[in-house]
Each structure stands twice: as structure tokens, then as C-alpha cells.
Amino acid sequence: MRLLPRLILSIALLLWAPFVLAQSLEELVAALPEGSYDDRAAVIAQIAATGDDRALKVLEVLLAGDLEQLDSNSRIVEIYGQGRDDFARDILTGEDYGEVPSRGSSKVRVNNSLRRDIRTAIGTMTLRHPDPARRLAAAQSAFRSPDPEQAELLAEAAAAEADPEVARALAEALAVVTLAGDGAAEAKIAAISVMRDRGDTEARTVLSSALDNGDPQVAAAAEEAVRHIEQMQRLWGMAQNVWFGLSLGSVLLLAAIGLAITFGVMGVINMAHGELVMLGAYTTFAVQEAIRSSFPALFDWSLLIAAPLAFLVAGGIGVAIERGVVRFLYGRPLETLLATWGISLMLQQLVRSIFGPNNREVGNPSFMSGAFELGQMTVTWNRLWILVFALAVFAVLLFVLKKTPIGLQMRAVTQNRAMAANMGIRTGWVDAMTFGLGAGIAGLAGVALSQIDNVSPNLGQSYIVDSFMVVVFGGAGNIWGTLAGAFSLGIANKFLEPWTGAVLAKILVLVFIILFIQKRPRGLFAVRGRAVDA
Amino acid sequence: MSVQLLLDGVNRSFDGFKAINDLSLTVEKGELRAIIGPNGAGKTTMMDIITGKTRPDTGKVLWNQSVDLTRSDEAGTARLGIGRKFQKPTVFETQTVEDNIALSLKEDRSVWATLFYRRSAEDSARIAELLALVKLDHVAGWMAGDLSHGQKQWLEIGMLLAQDPELLLVDEPAAGMTDAETMRTAELLRQIAGKHTVIVVEHDMDFVRALGCRVTVLHQGHVLAEGSLDHVSANEQVIEVYLGR
Amino acid sequence: MTRFTKTLTGFGAAAMLMGSTAMAQEDTIKIGILHSLSGTMAISETTLKDAMLMLIEEQNEAGGVLGKTLEPVVVDIASDWPLANEKARQLIEADGVDVVFGCWTSSCRKSVLPVFEELNSILFYPVQYEGEESQRNVFYTGASPNQQAIPAVDYLMENEGVERWVLAGTDYVYPRTTNKILEAYLKDKGVAEEDLMINYTPFGHSDWQTIVSDIKEFGSAGKKTAVVSTINGDANVPFYKELGNQGISAEDIPVVAFSVGEEELSGLDTAPLVGHLAAWNYFMSIDTPENDAFIESWWDFIGSEERVTNDPMEAHYIGFNMWVKAVEAAGTTDADEVIAALPGTETPNLTGGIATMLPNHHITKPVFVGEIQDDGQFDVVWETDDLVPGDAWSDYLPESAPLISDWVELACGNYNTETKTCGAE
């Protein structure tokens, strides 16, 4: 970056500083937009130092990136409101300036390092905040950026703290500060045990810095604690891998389960399966668009609304495909491959023409975003819900097939069409329903996948091969096989990945499938027959 | 007369279900033997075991007292001289009747031999003779798929004979035939017997009677009774389980 | 007539048809647009096709070029590189276009290169790429590594004090080369081996759980860590979704991406990503009159204010204007003359600077580092003071360090300054 001007500026700042100190919050805020990020950092520090109770608000708005300067009257304002129509109110006086044109104000820029500073500043200001959540946040930011100056501040806060969770956070923050500073050995050893109990990677990081401590006792304690933590984390690592495997498995299951019906049960090599999944994803997108524009309040419900619609859309198209094409091809499964491939091309192009070729944004509703810590492993909500969703879909499907009359008819038709027909089952109708069911489930998969993957016309293509692998590996015609197949492949993949890297892992899994099929030519859960298949 | 085929203490189960249960059976060279038994008696599985399609869990299957059939696959047993006819007639539908026979002729079955095979005069003669025997000479040029059910049965028998096997396993040949055809089939099998050993699996009692041969009754994968038809149909257990009264 | 002669005449017909269009009215200048409109790359390339159509339309409204109207010829290469080769040949030979704007991936460029060489035509290639190439018939209007990767890394070192680096990329030549260059560069700057983590993933990789948690792990070693991402367009959405969900905030581990622009972000809810970075030579958010005008006309053309603009579009904008200038300077569309006229041509870019075509057929560009905002836009947090000239041959790769490209003085794309020879002469 420009070195010379920067130098001059910072010198200027130094000379200027004493006056600045004397400045009121108004002047400081007015000074915010000027100069480089470093200058801004200085001003922010001073704002925090003013102790003015409006300072907190200023910093929070700045952190949120809503602090702007009006070009018209160069006032510093908070921007609020939606998208293209912005409204401004004075950050200090709260006076409302009404709507501002999209390029009528310029943002007070913050970058990552500034954000960190601001967060720390806010932290120190909110250590005694009435809201425990805010105090917790404060304690955590203190933990992330330890500052020996804060030691007694934290100590006081910790002493005064009622909420146990916040108290622990404060204790940990304090421990970091202690380890960073040069206090008594006892204090440090105590701090170490606090870290030892925290037991996560951050804790280990803090401890490893304490390893080369002058005091042998401290060093020893730190070393022991590090060893302990690493041991724990190895175990958790395994758990994490299993979890990743399950999560990947659930995705595979979702992608494959519809195919397990259209292909596994009906024997239609349904190459358009992936596109049916894609349609589900686009339905979700459409629903979210509608919700965003009309009733934003419902956003968290978008998926629940999208799911049945996706089922109907994909299912409906599935029925159309079956009635329009597939039904002419029973007994000619390879022709179904051909026709459905053609259909998949058309569906891709259709979506491309309607929604455009680029990715569409499908947001995560609040209950599906973020993650929670389970012991030492992170579990992301969306993947957890997808796992639940996958199992739920599986259960429902199983119920439909085994316990409902339509399910009975489906099995009857697929086992012996002629006989079923003689027994007065409308085989044509059952075929349509069966295919529709498989397609509909593919649509449901699309709803889930839209949460973790691109929503683009290529969505389907990226899953079709895997889906077939899963169904065949599990044993076509056996829903349970699909379940077992999906999860075993998922977990295998995730245990390989750390050693081999993502690509090789995938290759190895494929090779494994090839070899496995040699051993069991009809898949994992093969239906063994003894009659001569002439 | 020497023993053509010997099954001794053969067991085979599928996922827990005992299809063959300590089955022992001896068939003499040139003998004509009928095997009867209710559905699920293990008739087909027994055939599968003899022809090497299915391996027994325990027990031995001896060919000419020497060769162990449990070690060989379908093609292997076929090359030893065991021919098999399926219950549902299976011929090569998209090829001519003549080609069906030609494919079955006793020849070197290796890839190269077949690749460079040229049909010799005697082969042609043999084909003609067989076609005549199974009364299909007038449709020699047809696609096998266009034949009637009965004709397919006959064609298949013809294909069997073309292999000129020592042992023929015939699975319900009379199924779906008119009475006339049935009788002609029985007639044909009796002709064949002697030159070849023949094992017939059958439901149709009239047919079995028409064969007029030794009968083995199978039940739950086990030999229930053996002897002439009258003898076995007098047997209480047989009446119990099979004739179902 | 037999089916065969039918087929043959079919070909004849096609040949004539293509020939005839070539012979068609001579008062138009044909411009080939060679992008994937279907297949995996359609996501990125379709926008470029539209951008070109817009530019051509505007030029025609402004009176065309040399008094002739411009006529776009659009073909779909369907993300299939052998097909791209065929299509390039068809455009030049059968449709008789005078210049082609197209390709996104290096493989596309590589596969059409021989055609342009043989038929001596002109290709404008609008995407940032790995460099290590300079060909007489190709003009590279995208960034080469020294116009994107290295400045971005400098920014992170200076302003964020990053000491520990994750180089994550899709496993193909652009990331490989860029990371090679960065690795060499970082080691120059005294970054230790154990402070570098390099990771490659397949195209369209969608399950990022393991890698993201590895990055988290790697980043928790006490030193400030950053991720330099050369992950290819499609795989980014799941990658960032996983980042956001596993709670890696830009303040802890900033990710600077070279292949993520407004277009990619439009498929994402960017709220959890605020503060992550991207290095480009153009951002939609940059506030200049040229850019405002460009965005306005883009919105009019495409008929939606939702659509974004991005860096490769600017590259086409620059390339197209340069070509127009060169043609007018040369007074003809003849390839040789235009190729001769292009180096030195100057045209304003959209960020308030002037882009110059260099003798090595690369152009000068400013470099911006932008932070992702919650509205899916980038907010420029840093920019080079002046324009960076595109470098065809990286100075950080031993083999290519001695090479230079100069089509004006040396008429050579890979002149070896040590052996003083052009290539292997």
C-alpha cells in the first residue's frame, strides 16, 4: 500500500492525538469516515474510551456495516430498511432523514481487522451488560483477543457474574489472560486446568503457547493438559468422521431412494432421476422467492411449504413421463435408458430457459443454519436436519410400500403384472403411481439438497451416477439395501478422505463397488432365487 | 449295468430353508427314471445340483462312479455328457430352428474352434436327421421364436439329443402339451432310453404311467419312496403328502 | 436413393448452408461468440454470451464499425472441448467471422488454439487464467496470476498479518499453477513449510465437511491463518455454505477467492460470509460513471435489475472496445493488420482507469481486494495505486522465469532471455 502517505498520516495523527482525546463523541464520529483503516482504528479506540453511552450503539451499527455518511449533509447516519429503498436516521441524535437514494450515501468502511477491534471494544463495554447473552459474547471476544490490561476487569466481572455459563466463559477468558501475562505459577497452573477442562482446539493452542514457560511446574502441567486434550480430540475425531459419513450417507440416501423405486422396483433405468431432484430444488427456490416478496415472516417455514409442493411437482412430472413415454417401454428397460436420457436433457434445458443458467439462491431458514458443539465435534444444523429428513422419508416410503393398499398393489404389479391384472388391479394406474412416487421422493430430495448444494440446471447430473451406484450396491429392488448402501458408502468415503484426499477416496469407493459386485453379483441385499432363470 | 449317477447324502439350503435334505439316489446307465413330488419337493434344485448350477453344502455327486460333479459348472457337466431340458421350453428364439440344432451339435466348444468353425457334410447330415426325429424338418428355416409351444419343447429335446448326452435331465416335458403331443413325447423318451440314461421330472400321472418306468418320489428334499408307479402310489406316506388325500 | 446418399447430400446441404452464410451480405462484420450455453460451464459462460450480444448491439446503435453493422454468430460448445475445437473451425471457416470472443476454461482455449493459429484468426479470452502462455492469435483480457493472486496475498500479509496459509483449489491447471506460484512467493517471504496447507478437490465437489473442519483445525495453531481459494465456480456454493455453517467467520480465518465473483455469490445467502475476500480487477460495486452506465445498460438489456455484472464481463467489454479501436485504426478486419494494430491500443476500463494492450497480448489492470457484503456485493478494501501489467510468464516458476513474450519487437511468445532464442529455434 502507499507507504509514504501512510507514514505522513500516522505522524499527523500522533501530533493530532492530544486534541483528539479532548474531543467529544460527536467530533469523533464525524471523524470516522476520514483517513485510512489505521486512522479509523485509532478513532474507534477513542470512541470506546469516551464512555459515552451512545458509543456502544455507534460501534454496533458500524460493525453491522450500516453506518454511512450522507453525501447531502455529510451527517453520519444509520441506514435501515430493505434493499433498494434505504432510510437514514442520525446515529447520535436519532433524527430521521427519510429515504436516501441507492448511491446517495457512502459507507463507513470496515475491514476484518477493524471488525475485530470493534468487537473487542464492544466486548469490554458489555462485560457488565444486563443481557447475559451479550455478557457471554463479551467474555468470548475477550477470550479470542486476550489483553492483560483487562485482567482485573475480567476478574471483577467474573466475581459479579451470576449466570454459570457466562461465569465459565469469563473464567476461561481470565485464564487466557493469566497465561498470557506474567503472573504467579499457581495462578497459571490453575488457569491451565481451566483450559484443560475446556479441552478444545483453542484451548490446546493457548496451552501450547504455555509449554515453553520458564517455570517447570507450569510447563509440565501445560504439557500434561495438551496431551490430555489431544487424546480426547483423537476420539472425537473418530466420532466426527462417523458423523460426516452419516451425513454424506443421508445425502446419498435422499438422492438414491427415489431411484430405488423407479429403477430398483420398476426396473426403469431412469436417467431423468437427477433432473427430478433438480426440479424439487427449483420448487424450493420458487417458494422462497414467493415468500421473500410477499410474506417474509413465513421464511422459516419455506421448506415445510416447499416439501409437499416439490413432491407434487416432481411427482406430477414423473407421472407425465410414465404415461407419456415409459409405459410404452415396459420389458425394454434399455430403451427406457434412452428415452429418459432424452427427457433429462430436455428438463435441464427447460429449467435453463425458465430460471436461467446460473445458480439460484436458496437460503437456509434459521433452524437450519449454524452449528452446535457436541463435545468436541461440530454438528451443523442443516446436515442434522437433512439426516432426520432422509430417515423420515425412508420410513414413510417403507410404510407406504408395506402397509398401504397402493403399496400392496405396487408390489403385486412389479412381481407379476399379468396375475395382478387378472386380479383386477389397474396395472397402468399403479405403474403411474409407482413412478410418480419415486419421482416425488426425488423432488423431496431436491428440497433437502437445495440447502447444501448449488441450485443450478446441473444439480441433477452431479448426483445421478452416485444414485445408481448406491441402488445397485444395495441391491436393486430392495429399499433396505439402498439404506444400507447409502450409509456404508458414505462412511467408507469419509474414513478414507483424511488419508487419501477427496478424489482418491471417491475413486477407491468406486473400485470397491466394482469388486464387491463380483462377490455379490446382485448387490448387498440380493434376493436369492433357486429356479433356473432361463 | 453300471451306475451312471450317484447322489449320496446331499444337503443344500437357501437362507435357512432346506431345499435338499440328505438326498441319496442312484441311476443305472441306460435307465429311464421318473421323479415325482409336490411343489417345493426339491426336484429343480436336485437338477441344479446334478448339472453344477448349484453347489451342495454337503454330500457327494458322482458321475460314472468316478467324476465328482460338485466341482464342475454347467458347461462342464454338459461337456461330460449331461443334457438338461428346462420346464419352460428355452430355445434361441431369434435364430433358425436349424441353427438351434447346429449350435447344440457335439463339437469343440472352445472360443477359437467356434470362431473358425466350418460346417462339414456329416454335421449337415446329422442336423437333418435330428430335425426329422423331432419332426421339425419342415420348419427348419423358421425363427425358433415362431414355433408353437409344443414344437419348442420338441426342438429343445432335439437340441438335447444333438449334444448326444449320456444322461438327459428332462423337466416336465409334458407341461402345456396336448394329449397327443404328450403321448408322442413319452414315446420318444422311451425310444431314447437305453441308448441314453433319462431322468424325467413330472407331475402328470398319465404321462408317468405312459413312461412305465421306475419312479422316485421326492418330498421336502428327501426320497420318500421308490419303485414302480403302482408300488409307490400304494405307499401311505406318498398318498399322504403327494396324492394329497 | 439410398439412405447413405441421403446422409451425404445432407452434408453437402450443410456445407453449402454454412458456406453461403459466409458468402452472405458483405456489409456486415461477423463476430463469433464461442461460449458454453449448456453443460457444466453454462453457469458462468452464458452471461458472457449475453454481455457480448449487448456490446455488439450498442456498437451497432453507435453506427457499427467501418460503417458496417456487426453480426454476432452464437454457437454452443456445450462444455465439451473437442466440440469447441470443431465450433471454432466452423465459425472461422464456414461462418467467416473476423474475430471470436470466447472460452472460459483453459482446456477450451487450449483446444481451439491450433485452429486460430492455422486459420490465422483472432480470439479474445476474457477469464483470469494461469498464464504460462502467449500466442499470436490470442488476446488475454483476463488477469494473469501476477494481476490477482500475488497482490491479494500481499494484502493479507500486510493488513491482516497472516502467517499461516491454506491453499485450497479445484484440481486443475489454473489452481495448480497459481498455487505453485504462491507457494514459491510465500516461501520467498519466509513462510515456513509447516505453515502451508495445500489441498485439491475434484470439480463440483459438494461435500466439504472434512476439508472445512481440517481448515478449522489448521487455523487454530495460534498464528493468524487465511485461506487462498482457487476453488472453481460450481464447488464454491457448498464450500461457503459449509464455512458459514461451521461458523468460520472472516475475522478468524478470512478466505480470499480468485474465482468467486458477484455471479457465484448470487447463488448464496452471503450474510454468514461478510468479510471474506475476493481479488479481482473489477467489482460491480465500484463507483465510477463508466461502471454505472455499464450496469444500467446491462440491466436494460437483460431486463432484470437482479442480474449482476462481474470481472470477465468487464474483460469482454475491454476486449471488444480494443478490437473496435484496432479495426478502426487498421481500417480493415484483416487478422494480420488487426493483430499488428492491437498492441498499444488503449481503452477505458470500468473502474476509472485505462487498459492498454501490451506487446505480450495481455493487458494492464488495476487489482482490487473486496470484502463480501451481506447484499452479495463486494466492498473494495484495498486497491493497487496504479495499473499492473499482465505477465505471461511467471517469475516465480523456475522454467518460465527466463521467458518473455513480445509480439511487437521479437514476434515471439516465448523468447528465452538466457538462450536468446524464441522457443527451440
Added chain:
Amino acid sequence: MLSLIDRRMGIFLAGLFVLTVAVPVGNLALDGQPVPSYIVALLGKYLCYALLAVALDLVWGYCGILSLGHGAFFALGGYAMGMHLMREIGPRGVYANPLLPDFMVFLNWDSLPWYWLGFDMFGFALLMALAVPGLLAFVFGWFAFRSRVTGVYLSIITQAMTYALMLAFFRNEMGFGGYNGLTDFKDVLGFSLQADTTRAGLFVLSALALAAGLLVAKAITSSKLGKVLIAIRDAESRTRFIGYRVEEYKLFVFVVSAMMAGLAGALYVPQVGIINPGEFSPANSIGIVIWVALGGRGTLVGAAMGAIIVGFAQTLFTSWFPELWLFALGGLFVFVTIFLPQGVLGLIESRLGRKPPPAPAPEEASA
């Protein structure tokens, strides 16, 4: 030999011959180039596809082995040839490195990997173009056919095979140029790849290869072995009980077909000037199946026509309506499957009142 040429084959070969003469002449000899080089390149490409289609028809049409991985054999043949062309560039690469291809140079490979040795010899490369696919087919088939993997299961693992190979070739560590594959070829056997004469030459070679491929395939299918193959296709276990070792026959024809595909790939690469892992993508292999089905399965000539027709359709559609051509192509596939179960050839011949090709028994794919 002549006995192999039935009416169908005769007409096709005659047409092919006319083309083989007319195109080069029209491109090189006649002034005004009635046949532009563009068409030559195009036709050359189609003929390679046609040979590939014939290869697949041999296994699928006659032996009921639906391979969804034949693109792999094609690509391997292509890579073998590509490696030779790479070596032939020699010091003319941008880094003027006499030994290493450019992509190895800038990814800092210090020496040529062992599996690249020998490819500087054209003969060796050509041999490999046949041997490598053949070997892969042999190993794969030996396992699969012995353990009696059939129908869809076989199809899917062939797909797994080509998919795995695609991922493998994407990896730059493999030393095959990763995603970009092999490009920048200069010349073959000293003839510049950019010369019209070379292009015409390659075109003629492709035509000859296709003719040869057709005749070999025809010879195999009309021998007794061919009848056995059809027998296996229609009633596999019956064939076993007659005493044929089905796996041996499948293996034989699978290997032959793979080598044919490899040859097609080897001819394809110099004409398109690039070989990259995209050729391994499962979609491509499905494409091949579609050519065969569209042309007429189990007819050899039909397969070849199918490849040419689809290739030609793609060429026209992608330039006539680049935005919507997938509708047209997809629609074509659906139409053909529903209304022309015998494929285009079947349609033509029934129109001309000839006996349609024997319909393959439908069932080998049902699980």
C-alpha cells in the same frame, strides 16, 4: 471375405468408399474447395464415432453386454495416441524442453514418468492404443463375467469403471495433464496436423478403419461364434447347459470390442487436437449407447449410421439453435425409442420392404 458383405453392408461400404474418394479430392484437388476443410475434419470425427459405435454394437447388440463404460476404452486409446503426439512435439514446446511436455514442466516434474517411456515411437503408441484398452477389458471382464455379473449390474459397474477413470485422470498427479488433458499437438509422423493434406489423410484412415472394423465385426458375428453370442444374449443359461463357457465368449468379444474402441480413440485425437478426461465422463458413454440404439441395435451398419446421424444433428443444432438444441436432441431420442424400436435402419429397411433386423430379446437389463 466377400461372403461377409450382405446388401446392407454393401451399400454402406460403397457409400463410405465414395466418400473416401470424393471428400479428399473435393478438398484438395478441385479448385474452389467444394468440400471445405471444416467438413473434412467433421466427417473424420464422425467416422471415429462410427467405429466406436460399431465396437459397442458388437458387445451390446450381439452379446447383450450393455457397457456404459465404452467411452473409457475410446479415451484410453486416445490418450495413448495423445501421449505419442505429446512426445513428438519434442523441444517445440513453449519451454523448449526436449523431453518433458509443457504441463509437466510448469508443474515441476523433473523427469518423465516411466509409463511415458516408449511413446516417442509411433508403433509402440499404436500398439498401446490397442493393448491398454484390451488389457483393461480383459481384467475387468475376466472378473465380471466369471462371477456372472449380468444385466444392469454389469452396466452400472462399467459406468463405475469409466467414472473412476475420469476422476483418476482429473488428478494432476497422474501425469496425464489433469483436467486440460493433452493438447498443443504439432504433427504426426512428421506431417503437420494443421495441413489439409494431413487432415484428409487422417480422414481416409478413419474411413478405412471403420470399413475394417465393420468387416471384422461382421466376420465375428456371422461365424458360429457369432451365433453363440446371440444365443448367450437370448438365453444365457441355456447356452451354458449346452456346454459353452459363456464367460470365455463374453470375454473374447468384450476385449475385441474394447480394442476397436481404442483404435477409434487413437484416430480421433489427432483430428480434434485434444484428449481430456471429459471423454471418460459417463454421459459420453451413454451417448454411445444412444447412437447404437438410434441407428439400430444388432445391425453394425445401423450403429455406424446412428453415430454419424447424432453427431451431425449435434453439429447442426448447436449452431442453428444454440439456446434450445438440447430440446431437439432430447426429443429426437424420445421419438426414436417410442416410434422406431428398430432404430433408423429398421425404419428404412421396413420402408424398403426388407426384413427388419432380428429384434434382440429385450430382457437382459432387468435386474
